[in-house]
Amino acid sequence: MTSSPADSVRPFRLAIPQSDLDDLYERLDRTRWPDQLPGTGWAYGVPADYLRDLVRYWRHEYDWRAAEARLNEWPQFTTTIDGAHVHFAHVRSPEPDATPLVITHGWPGSVVEFLDVVGPLADPAAHGGDPADAFHVVVPSIPGFGLSGPTTEPGWEAGRVADAWAELMRRLGYERFGAQGGDWGAAISRELGRAHPDRVIGVHLNLLPGAQAAEEPTDGELAELGPEERERTLASWRRWAQWSREGTGYAILQSTRPQTLAYALTDSPVGQLAWIVEKFREWTDSEQLPEEAVDRDLLLTNAMLYWLTGTAGSSARIYYERAHATGRSAAPAEPSTVPTALALFPAEPQLPLRHKANRTENIVRWTEFDRGGHFAAMEEPDLIVEDVRAFFRQLREKGAG
Numbered sequence: 398m399t400s401s402p403a404d405s406v407r408p409f410r411l412a413i414p415q416s417d418l419d420d421l422y423e424r425l426d427r428t429r430w431p432d433q434l435p436g437t438g439w440a441y442g443v444p445a446d447y448l449r450d451l452v453r454y455w456r457h458e459y460d461w462r463a464a465e466a467r468l469n470e471w472p473q474f475t476t477t478i479d480g481a482h483v484h485f486a487h488v489r490s491p492e493p494d495a496t497p498l499v500i501t502h503g504w505p506g507s508v509v510e511f512l513d514v515v516g517p518l519a520d521p522a523a524h525g526g527d528p529a530d531a532f533h534v535v536v537p538s539i540p541g542f543g544l545s546g547p548t549t550e551p552g553w554e555a556g557r558v559a560d561a562w563a564e565l566m567r568r569l570g571y572e573r574f575g576a577q578g579g580d581w582g583a584a585i586s587r588e589l590g591r592a593h594p595d596r597v598i599g600v601h602l603n604l605l606p607g608a609q610a611a612e613e614p615t616d617g618e619l620a621e622l623g624p625e626e627r628e629r630t631l632a633s634w635r636r637w638a639q640w641s642r643e644g645t646g647y648a649i650l651q652s653t654r655p656q657t658l659a660y661a662l663t664d665s666p667v668g669q670l671a672w673i674v675e676k677f678r679e680w681t682d683s684e685q686l687p688e689e690a691v692d693r694d695l696l697l698t699n700a701m702l703y704w705l706t707g708t709a710g711s712s713a714r715i716y717y718e719r720a721h722a723t724g725r726s727a728a729p730a731e732p733s734t735v736p737t738a739l740a741l742f743p744a745e746p747q748l749p750l751r752h753k754a755n756r757t758e759n760i761v762r763w764t765e766f767d768r769g770g771h772f773a774a775m776e777e778p779d780l781i782v783e784d785v786r787a788f789f790r791q792l793r794e795k796g797a798g
Contacts, residue, residue, distance in 0.1 A: 406568060409473040409484060411465050411544070413705055418461060421666055421704065425456045428667045439678065443671045447686070451674065452667055455697055464698040467512065471536070475544075476568065478561040481553065484544035485537035487569060490519045492531035496598065496789055497571035499535040499562055499589075503580020504712055505673040506772060507543045508536050509699040513778035518785065529793075530786040532575075537565060539581060539715070543702040547711030554718035555581065559588040563596060572596060575789055579603040579773055581715060587758070590735035599736040599792050601785050603773045605758065608749030610634035626752055633750055640746050644679060647672070651716035659710025662703075669709055670700045680771035682744035690744075690776045730757065738762035738788040740781060744770030762788050 433445040471486035486508060489495075498518065502510045517524040518532045538545035540553045540561065562585065566574050575598045578586035583604040590600040610633035619627050650658055662669045674687060674696065681690035688696065703709055737758040741748055743766065754760055764784050769777035 404476065404568060406474050406476045409475045409544075411468050411473065413461065413465060417705055422456060424666050425452055428452065428665075443675050443678075448667065448671055448674070451693075451697075452670070454693065455670070459694060459697050461698075461701060464694065464701070468508075468698075471515065476565070478564050479557065480550060481540040481548055481561065482545060483537055483540060483561065483565065485535055485565065486515070488515050488519045488534045488536070490531040490533050492520075492522075492528050495519070495531035495533045496793075497535065497566065497569075497574035498532040498785075498789075499537065499566060499574060499576050499586075500774075501537065501539065501558075501562070501576070501578035501582030501585050502542070503539075503578070503582045504542070504715065505676050505699070505703070506580060506582075506775075507699050507702045508538055509695060509702060510772060510774045511536050512695065514774045514782050517778070517782045521786065526786065530790055532785075532789075533571070535566065535569065535571075535574075537562065539585070539712075541708060541711035541714055543706050543708055543712075546706055546708035548714065551714070552718060553715060554722055555584040555588050555715075556592065558585045559592055562589055563593045566596070573598055575599050575601065577601040577785055579771065587733060587737075588730070590737065591730060591733040594734050597735050599738065599761075599789060600733070601738045601740065601788050603740045603742060603781065604745060604747060604771070605739055605749040605754055606747070607757070608753040609637050609747050610750060610753075611637055613638075622752065626750070630750055630752075633748055636746065636748065644746060647676070648716055651713035652720035653717070655710050655713035655717050658713060662709035663707050666704050669704050670697075672709070673700050673703065677772065680744065680746055681776055682742070682768055682770040690770060691772060692775075695775060732757050732759075734759055736761045736792055738784070739764070740773065740784045741765045742769035742771070742773050742777065742780075743767065745773075746771065762791060 430445060438444060471488055473486045475482060475484050500511055502508060515534050515536060519534050521530045522528045539558055541548040573596055576586035576589045583602045584606050586600050586602060590597040610630050613634055614630050622630060662672055677687035677691055677696055681687055683689035737760055739749060739754060739760060751763060766780055769780060773781045
């Protein structure tokens, strides 16, 4: 990518007009509620009694201005890359030798996922850590999502986003850097390392797409594995089969008709909230309610970024682009040569298998935790921070050796 005046990086401060908030409150007050079969709980989707209570809290107790002020504690910027408007936070460490790190959210997440990890990553000394583990942290919103949306042309799949991140880091003066992500952020971070191995120091993932037991293992395949990996493979298959039966409807719809879905979610804040909150309940380490794993205010702040920017449809398009990819994005991915760490949280619906991960990644760190789920940075920020620190410390020590 060549430089041009459009390459400029512009300061940004989040300031939602009060009229947008007033419109939200009016819509919440006029919600048209559906019926629900008695005694069905979450089996048919988000229960009406739960959602009514959450919407009541959203309308009367949740404080957007406090959330806005917290987000604005980060230095934020916008720029244009490959024709897309890109929003990002750039939190430089007080440690001059800090490692540059780009961390990427997924769907239905946002930069809100990282509110509790950026500080400890950027300034470990202020959070009881070793200054040598510091990072200059870059937190972009994926094109089409939230403050980077909507996109104005097709084609924004993981590979194109990864190339955009490589350009973003170049504009910020970072020729060498690390990457971290889960969900779509994992696909983007993995592709960033695969496509730009000369620039990416290491990739830390809390999900690895494609490393699950997506087909029932044969007796021959199981016979080649040790006892522990054999049991893990069977458990992964059972989880994947359940996921395929009950948990993929959202992805099928977003992969095929994102525009049709967009009308409902862009017009109804309760619809948008329900679409998101269901996944926070299903994918987190929670028994009954998503708030057992993720703070209620953070959950609503995340949903607000989708609602206030009207990006339900444009964020869903990344699924369509993957399903209809051509060229590079449609080709089987070559194995990555970049050192890669996997952090596994037990409630993650798509837990990877070690023997499958080793086929496509250069795995140098594999950590299994006893708690946490898909939204690791929101659910267990201390665990993810320490694992990211340990991984890049391992790479530094290896390089020094």
